Amino acid sequence: MRPRSSARLLTIPLLLAPAMLPAQGLAPGRWDVKSTGVELVIPGVPAFMVRMMQGKSKTENKCVLPADARSGVATLMAPKPEARCSVERAVVANGRVDHVMLCPQKKGGGAPMRITRVGTYTPAGFALRMTMTGTTPKGPLRIVADQVATHAGPKCK
Numbered sequence: 001m002r003p004r005s006s007a008r009l010l011t012i013p014l015l016l017a018p019a020m021l022p023a024q025g026l027a028p029g030r031w032d033v034k035s036t037g038v039e040l041v042i043p044g045v046p047a048f049m050v051r052m053m054q055g056k057s058k059t060e061n062k063c064v065l066p067a068d069a070r071s072g073v074a075t076l077m078a079p080k081p082e083a084r085c086s087v088e089r090a091v092v093a094n095g096r097v098d099h100v101m102l103c104p105q106k107k108g109g110g111a112p113m114r115i116t117r118v119g120t121y122t123p124a125g126f127a128l129r130m131t132m133t134g135t136t137p138k139g140p141l142r143i144v145a146d147q148v149a150t151h152a153g154p155k156c157k
Contacts, residue, residue: 026123028069029154031076034059035130035145043139063156073121076149079103085115095120097128111135117147125149 036057040050068075074092077099079085085103092099097119102112111134119128125148132143 025072026064026069026075027151027154028064028066030152030156031062031064031125031149032059032152033062033076033147033149035147037143037145038129039142039144041140041142043136043141061152061157072123073097073126073149074099076126077117092121095122097121097126099128105134105136110137113141119147125151 034057037054040054042050062076064075072092074090077090077092077097079087079101083103085101087099087101089098089100091097097117099117101115103115104112113132113134115130115132117128117130119126121127128147130143130145130147132141134141
């Protein structure tokens with residue numbers, strides 16, 4: 001019995017160790033970031049359309065070059081340059097993500113949209129809860145989505 005108990009005690013630190021490691025590089029190639037709508041408050045959009053979108057998923061393909069892969073999971077959260085977003089906070093460490101950015105509205109005018117992401121990551125990808133809030137000309141907007149990133153292959157399309 002004693003060896004069995006010792007084995008259990010030894011297993012616990014081994015299971016916890018991956019979450020305690022600092023950010024690691026990613027595999028280069030194609031990554032899929034799947035976003036699934038959880039809560040949608042979109043002013044000006046009919047309620048039946050919002051209900052149709054809730055629970056639906058959209059997948060964005062990202063190409064991670066070998067030079068960018070060394071930056072780890074933060075590479076997958078970097079905004080596209082044309083979005084002109086500014087990163088307010090980016091803490092990606094010890095298996096946890098706390099990321100906030102501000103993005104201007106597409107049609108100009110109004111305060112920027114605030115996008116927060118919190119969750120966990122490993123070298124295999126991430127699982128985050130994304131919340132976008134802001135005010136549009138038609139009223140307050142709030143979109144909550146679960147995001148999961150997975151490596152889809154060594155080559156980009």
